[in-house]
Amino acid sequence: MKRVTEIAPGIHYVGANDRTKHRFEGLWPLPNGVSYNAYLIEDEKIALVDTIDAAFTERLLGSIREVIGDRPVDYLIINHMEPDHSASIDAVRRRWPGITIVGNTKTLQMVEGFYGIGAGTLKVGDGDTLSLGRRTLSFHLIPMVHWPETMVTHCAREGLLFSGDAFGSFGALDGGVTDVRLDAGRDTSPFRDEMVRYYSNIVGKYGGPVQRAIEKLASLGPLRTVCPTHGPVWTREFPRVLDLYDRMSRYEPLEKGVVIAYASMYGNTEQSAERLARELVARGVKRIAMHNLTSSHVSFVLRDIFKYNALVIGSPTYNMGLFPEVRSLVDDLELRCIPSRVFACFGGFTWAGAAVKKLTEFAGRMGWEPVAPPVEVKQGFTPEKSDGLALLADAIVEAVIA
Numbered sequence: 001m002k003r004v005t006e007i008a009p010g011i012h013y014v015g016a017n018d019r020t021k022h023r024f025e026g027l028w029p030l031p032n033g034v035s036y037n038a039y040l041i042e043d044e045k046i047a048l049v050d051t052i053d054a055a056f057t058e059r060l061l062g063s064i065r066e067v068i069g070d071r072p073v074d075y076l077i078i079n080h081m082e083p084d085h086s087a088s089i090d091a092v093r094r095r096w097p098g099i100t101i102v103g104n105t106k107t108l109q110m111v112e113g114f115y116g117i118g119a120g121t122l123k124v125g126d127g128d129t130l131s132l133g134r135r136t137l138s139f140h141l142i143p144m145v146h147w148p149e150t151m152v153t154h155c156a157r158e159g160l161l162f163s164g165d166a167f168g169s170f171g172a173l174d175g176g177v178t179d180v181r182l183d184a185g186r187d188t189s190p191f192r193d194e195m196v197r198y199y200s201n202i203v204g205k206y207g208g209p210v211q212r213a214i215e216k217l218a219s220l221g222p223l224r225t226v227c228p229t230h231g232p233v234w235t236r237e238f239p240r241v242l243d244l245y246d247r248m249s250r251y252e253p254l255e256k257g258v259v260i261a262y263a264s265m266y267g268n269t270e271q272s273a274e275r276l277a278r279e280l281v282a283r284g285v286k287r288i289a290m291h292n293l294t295s296s297h298v299s300f301v302l303r304d305i306f307k308y309n310a311l312v313i314g315s316p317t318y319n320m321g322l323f324p325e326v327r328s329l330v331d332d333l334e335l336r337c338i339p340s341r342v343f344a345c346f347g348g349f350t351w352a353g354a355a356v357k358k359l360t361e362f363a364g365r366m367g368w369e370p371v372a373p374p375v376e377v378k379q380g381f382t383p384e385k386s387d388g389l390a391l392l393a394d395a396i397v398e399a400v401i402a
Contacts, residue, residue, distance in 0.1 A: 003063075003066065004063050004066050004067050005176075005177045005178075007039070007160075007177065007178065007225060007227065007233055008158045008160060008225060009158075010041065010042040010043060010135075011039060011040070011041050011042070011155075011158065011160065012039065012040045012041075012042065012063075012067050013037065013038075013039060013177045013227075013233065014038050014039065014040045014048070014060055014063035014064055014067070015035055015036050015037035015038045015039075015052055015060075016035070016036055016052055016053075016056035016059045016060065017033060017034075017035050017036075017172040017173055018030075018033055018034050018035070018036065018053065018055070018056070018172065019033035019172050020033075021033070021034065024170065025202075027201075027299070028170070028197075028201050028202075028297075028299045029297050029299060029300075030170060032170065032171040032172060032190060032194060033170075033171065033172030034170050034171065034172060034230060035171070035172050035173045035230055035231060036052035036053045036056060036084055036085065036229065036230070037050070037052075037227065037228060037229045037230060037231075037233075038050045038051055038052050038060060038085075038229075039162060039227055040063075040064055040067055040068070040073075041132060041135065041137075041155070042067060042068060043132035043133040043134055043135050044132060044133025044134065045074040045075060045131075045132040045133055046068055046071060046072070046073050046074050046075070046132075047073070047074065047075040047076070047077055047102075047130075047132055047137070048064065048073050048075070048076050048077070048092065049077045049079065049153060049162045049227075050077070050078060050079055050080065050085045050086075050162070050164070050229055051076070051085060051086060051087065051088035051089055051091075051092055052084070052085065052087070052088055053083070053084045053085075053087055053088075054083070054087035054088060054091075056088075057087070057088040057091045060088055060092075061088075061091065061092075061095055072096050072098060072099070073092070073095075073096045073099050074098075074099065074100065074132075075099065075100050075101075075102050075122075075130070075132075076089065076092055076093075076099050076100070076101045076102065077102045077103075077130075077137070077139075077153055077162075078101065078102065078103040078107050078111065079150065079151050079152060079153055079162055079163075079164035079229070080147060080149070080150050080151075080164040080165055080229060081103075081107055081110040081111070081114065081147065081149055082147065082165070083114070084229075085164075085165075085229050086110075086111075086114065086115075089101070089111065089114075089115050089117065090115045090117065093117060093120070098120075099120065100120055100121065100122050101117065101120060101121045101122070102121070102122045102124055102130065102139075103121065103122075103123070103124065103149070103151075104123065104124055104125060104126075104139070104141060104149060104151055105123060105125075106143075106148055106149035107149040107151070108121050108123055109149075110149060124139045124151075125139075125141075126139070126140060126141045126151075127139070127140065134157070135155055135157050135158075136155075136156065136157070137153050137154065137155055138153070138154045138156065138220075139151050139152075139153055139154075140152050140153075140154060140216055140217075140220070142164075142166065142209070142212070142213035142216065142217075143209060144206050144209035145164070145165070145166050145203065145206060145209050145210055145213045146165060146202060146203045146205075146206050146209075150164050150165070150166075151164070152164055152166065152213075152217070154220050156220075156221070158224065158225065159221065159222055159223055159224035159225065160223070160224065160225040160226075160227065161217070161220070161223050161225070161226045161227065162227045163226050163227060163228045163229075164228065164229055165202065165203070165228065165229055165230065166203075166210070166213060166228060166245070167195075167226055167228045167231075167234060167238075167241055167242075167245060168195070168198055168202075168228040168229055168230035168231050169191050169194045169195035169198050169228070169230055169231030169232065170194040170195075170197060170198045170230065170231070171190060171191055171194045171231060173231075173232065176232075177232065177233050178232060178233045178234075178235050179191075179232045179233065179234050179235055179236055179237040179238075180235055180236050182232050184231075184232040184237065191231060191232060192244075193303065194231070195231065195241070195244065196244070196248070196254070196303050196306055196307055197299055197300065197302070197303035198230065198231070199244075199245070199248050199306070200248070200299075200302040200303050200305070200306040200336075201299045201302055201303070203249075204248075204302065204306065204336045205335055205336050205337060206249075207248075207249040207250065207251055207337075208249075210245060210248075210249035211246075211249050211250065214242070214245065214246055214249070223238060224238075225238075226238050226241070248306055251306075251338050251339050251340065253306075253307065253308055253309035253341075254306070254307045254308075255287060255307055255308055255309070256287065256308070256309055256310075256400055256401070257285070257286075257287030257288065257289065257307070257308035257309065257310065257400075258280055258285055258287070258288050258289070258308060258310040258311075258312060258342075258396060258400060259288075259289045259290075259291065259301070259304045259305050259308050259310065259311045259312065260273050260276060260277055260288065260289070260290045260291070260312045260314070261291045261293055261296075261301050261305075261311070261312070261313050261314070261326075261329060262290075262291070262292060262293065262313065262314030262315065262326075262346075263292065263293045263294055263314070263315055263316065263323040263325045263326050264292070264294075264314075264316060265316050265318070265323070267381075268316070268348050268377060268379075268380055268381040269314050269315065269316045269346075269347065269348045269377075269381075270292065271381040271386075272314055272346050272348065272375065272377055272381060272386055272389060273290065273292075273314050273346075275383075275386050275389050276312065276314075276346065276389045276392060276393060277290055279389055279390050279392075279393035280393050280396065280397065282393075283393055283394070283397045284397070285396075285397060285400065287308065289304040289307075289308065291304070293323075293325035293326060293328075293329060294325055298328065298329060298332060301329060302332060302333075302336070305333070305338070305341070306338075309341060309342055309400060310341065310342035310343075310344075310396055310399065310400045311341045311342070311343055311344075312343070312344045312345065312346070312392075312396065313326060313329070313330075313343075313345050313346075313359055314326075314345065314346045314347060315345075315347050315355040315356075315358075315359065316347060316348045316349065316355060317347065317348070317349040317350075317352065317353050317354045317355040318355070320352065320354045321354055321355070321358055322354075322355055322358045322359070323355070326355070326359075327358075330358075330359075330362045333362075333366065334362070334365060334366065338366065339366075339367060340367070340368065341366075341368055342371055342396065342399040342400055343363050343366075343368040343369070343370050343371065344370055344371050344372055344374070344392055344395065344396055345359035345360065345363070345370065345374045346374055346375040346376065346377075346389065346392065347359065347374065347375075347376050347377070348376065348377045348378070348379075348381070349376065349377075349378060349379075350378070350379055353376050353378070355376075356374035356375075356376045359374065360374060371392075371395040371396055371398075371399045372391060372392050372394075372395035372396075375388040375389050375392050
């Protein structure tokens with residue numbers, strides 16, 4: 001029995017799963033691992049679509065060998081040049097010296113810059129095609145999703161798209177490869193949240209380019225199978241995945257709910273956060289995601305901010321400004337240019353308050369109108385001092401429901 005999955009007749013998955021890496025790009029935690037996906041097309045000519053992380057090069061070469069034996073690979077098609085997808089290029093070229101590397105102008109510049117390979121290449125432009133025999137592939141540029149060289153490869157015969165990082169997800173593939181075999185894509189699947197986290201952290205800044213890419217892909221006709229470079233191959237669930245990407249790239253919240261993101265030095269600001277959460281629940285809010293920013297990794301916070309339509313940030317005053325982890329979150333949000341959210345803030349101080357002033361200024365830079373004046377608690381938390389949180393909850397609930 002072959003261990004290589006055939007996605008469609010003559011099209012094979014030759015990627016690998018990584019369950020040992022702690023952080024993707026050295027930044028984002030991987031509690032469920034990650035997959036590096038590459039694909040092999042077996043035709044009169046053989047084409048490999050993307051490669052994988054250098055730590056798994058031998059697995060890639062072994063999977064290819066299992067499918068085609070001693071036949072040579074004729075083409076290496078590169079949709080995206082990030083090293084988790086391109087790091088095996090040199091090994092592939094050494095294994096098959098006659099291989100032709102296919103990429104657009106920016107891709108081939110990066111191939112030479114990263115790996116010193118400048119010969120044996122084929123430059124393709126937007127809409128160009130390449131015949132493998134029974135199949136003809138076409139190439140379509142989708143720059144800044146999420147690097148400038150990014151393109152997708154379309155196989156019209158199968159209605160299949162090799163999509164690069166677009167429609168990707170964190171999470172290793174546990175035995176299956178397609179969404180059907182993994183039961184992936186549905187609201188209850190871990191892959192849904194991991195796709196939202198992947199998008200919000202990796203692609204989140206580039207909503208405009210993603211919208212342009214979605215419009216371009218619509219012109220290719222019906223897509224029955226979409227093969228990203230991370231996560232499941234989408235078949236049954238692709239319409240839902242496409243809708244998810246469309247909404248996230250328009251910065252449209254996926255659900256009504258409230259994120260409370262806060263930091264606390266000695267527990268007083270945290271008590272304000274807890275009181276606010278109880279007030280919201282008492283008013284019927286069922287979806288609340290609370291994140292203590294000193295313990296919640298920002299990748300999960302950003303995921304929930306993309307998911308829900310309301311954001312409340314709380315911070316103590318620290319060095320006449322925001323607490324460092326709060327300031328870091330604010331910087332990440334400004335980088336992602338989210339145009340609208342229901343917003344409110346609260347804070348605390350001992351002798352001179354500055355946190356809520358800084359948070360109000362942040363809202364102004366984002367173009368967000370706070371739903372109510374901020375609540376600021378001086379020195380120790382007491383229920384009497386925090387009565388304003390009930391009024392804040394009233395305003396948040398009204399805005400969330402609206």
